[in-house]
Amino acid sequence: LEQAGVDFNNLTDIIVTHFHPDHASGIPFLLMDMWLMGRQKPLNIYGLHYTLDRVEGLMGFYNWSEWPDFFPVVFFRLPLKEMTPVLDCPEFSIHASPVQHMIPNIGLRVDFLQSHKTMAYSCDTEPCDEVVRLGEGVDVLIHEATGESPGHSSAAQAGMIASRSEVSRLFLIHYPTGRFAKGDPVAEASKTYQGDIQLAKDFMVLEF
Structure with a gap:
């Protein structure tokens, strides 16, 4: 957050998609x-x-309730059903839908109310109809491309979802890098989706 120029003390809301280390382990340090x-x-x-x-x-493992003058943390538990309202404000609204991962998980859809643009985020998931419906007709679909395995998707499968959802642009995330890299994710996704495809990068900014 600091590298991105975000003052984390200005954060008011956090959405935790699922409880895997790469998505949740930083919460105690942030708080x-x-x-x-x-x-x-x-x-x-x-x-x-x-x-x-x-x-x-x-958090209980660190006895956070005993830390003096700890600020209030309010937990909002969401039901496991499609298009559950999460946040609603003058600038945007966010809905969540369950996706198919190894543990309970949600993808997100953001509707920008002033520009009328839309974005969907698959989170970690294997191909499923829930993601197709979540991303239906969005301007930007951000979809994982870990590789074809239980609870995950390949770049080609991400492209297939983008085609079925009829999205305008596809951004691939959660793809193997470094010594784990294999092939060209964009080329792979282009076999199943004919629209604009890009690899998401750290600190990339999308304008809506």
Whole structure:
């Protein structure tokens, strides 16, 4: 967040998609830094019951309830059903839908109310109809491309979902890099989707 120029003390809401280490392990460190900076205003955290029960357990491991003057943390548990409202504000609204992963997980759809643009995020998932419906007709679909395996998708499968959802642009994320890299994800996705395809990069900014 600091490298991206975001003051984390200005954060008001956090959505935790699922309880895997690469998506949830940083939460205790973030909350600790907020506390050390003297935060007083509440922080809202949204997620499935399965997810937030474990986030609370993780924080409990550090006895966070005993830290003096810890700011309020409010947990909002979401039902496991499609297009569940998560956040609604003048600039945008966010809905969540379950996706197919190894543990309960959600993808997200953001509707930008002033520009009338739309974006969907698959999160970690294997191809499923829920993601197709979540991303139906969006301007941007952000879809994982880990590789074809249980609970994950290949770049070609991400392209297939983009085609079925009839999205305008596809951004691939969560793809293998470094010594794990294999092939060209964009070329692979282009076999199943004929629209604009890009690899998402750290600190990339999308304008809506």
